Amino acid sequence: MSSELAIARAGFGKRVRHIWQTSRRLPLIPIIILAALVFVAIFADLITPYPPNEMSLTDRLTPPFFMPEGSTAHLLGTDTIGRDILSRMIFGARISLSVALMVIAIATVIGTVLGMIAGYRRGRVDAVLMRVTDAALAFPALLIALLLGVVLGPSFKTVVLALSALSWAPYTRMMRGEVMRVREEDFVAQARVIGSSPARILITHLFPNVVNTLIVLMTMSVGLVILIEASLSFLGAGIPPPTPSWGSMVADGRNLFDRAWWISLFPSLAIGSVVLSGNFLGDWIRDKMDPRLRQV
């Protein structure tokens, strides 16, 4: 508090220097990559050179522009039926990002509510919730996705449902632990003494104290969700074609790697760099907000 006050009292120059020093330690490259992802996902319709599913049989298997036979008409080349790789990747970004955001939102809401109830009530409610959480934690997400894929058929909804079906569990675990840690604090006991309802205590007293941990976990799951979605689409259990998804684009180029490596290379690089950026940013936020969670 006092250092913030000192900064506020200090001159403009000092304040600028303070902001500069904090931002210098920001993981700039991951932030730029993720910002680019969000940007192209939102404005996909405006910036893509071609519609993602537009075929052009005369331009089949065009290499990227820096290759001898490549052309600047298709910067990253085309696939077996002449669809523009770059355009499909940009629309694929939209799929990846929307799956990740929806899954994390659902997981956060379910996990926070269940975890806070389990941590606050304890006893039998806690025991039952924790058994269910253990089951979900132990279970590979990909298998539930395959199971749901058979039952409901592959679709965007199935992917989101399947990934949310298990990803709430780490949130529940974490929130339970956090609430159990905070609930013994004096201010919670005082709130109880003045007659606050459990719901009020949970929302106004406990939640603000555990929100940092929640944000850390949310950032750290972005990469994981995108990677599982890509794996599912690669297996044909994800977003059904012709909707472009990075995972299914890699699958498309799988048997042509020696002749047309660009079909699968560029989407793989996209997956890798986005997941890497998500993990880096998650680590950085964790170290900033919640040093207790730091692992070497």
Next chain:
Amino acid sequence: MARFIILRIIQALITLIVISMVIFALARASGDPVMLIAPPMATLEDIEVIRKHLGLDKSLPEQYWVFLKNMSRGDLGESIRNRIDVTSLIAQRLPNTVSLSISAIALSLIISLILGVTAACKFGTWMDGGVKFLAILGQALPSFWLAIVAIYIFAVWLGWFPTSGMGTPAHFVLPVLTLSFFSLPIFTRLIRSSMLEVLGSEYVKLARIKGLSEGMVVWKHALRNAIIPLLTAAGISFGMIVTGAVIIETVFAWPGLGRLMAEAMIGRDFPVIQASVMLVAVVVLLVNLLVDITYAYVDPRIRY
């Protein structure tokens, strides 16, 4: 200790019941099994007869009970696609997956031990940085793409190993290598961090003061204690290896359980996927149970 083991087994059983209920519910949601079996020209009476024969006229709890009884007897129904009994289908594929995953786990343990210990001993140097970077990269790169690249480099261009299928020992090399990548990063990070902790402890200092060789201190005294946290990772890594097996077996056309599941998904073959998922659930629970009991045995503070 006995109390802990009994409690833990009861917990595992409850978890198993929860999973079986979810699978049962999904089985009923997957559509009316009568419609799948009945011929297109079947009359309403025929359908009633089939319904009765399958026990679908009973109440849901009764149906669930029958479902459990059949599962425990190993009667898992018949594959919709190839009309083969699911149990024998899985029995045929399972050994291939077991040999593949055990080799992959063993390989990733060996590599991660070497990398993790080296990184910890050379803490803060470029070697440490390199190992950390590899671990982070390994967690981010899509493994299915790594597998494709490996096939093209080592099988198509260099011609060292076969591209897919199984049979000779050479068929194992690429699938095992790529599958081990699923648990390699997390193992390496764990060994590195626990090794760093142990290397700073009093008894390691004592061992050094006694004049033991550095190799003896690191590989015998320190590693023995640093390896314990790896136990807990074994449970988690098992799930990762199962996930990996589905992907790697598909890429390498490896006739295992993972590929069976992926194929069952494409062919919407419910009995096969239901049985495979249930089997994996049972094994995951058993592995976690064993890990917890071993951990309690090694570290008495865990027991309650």
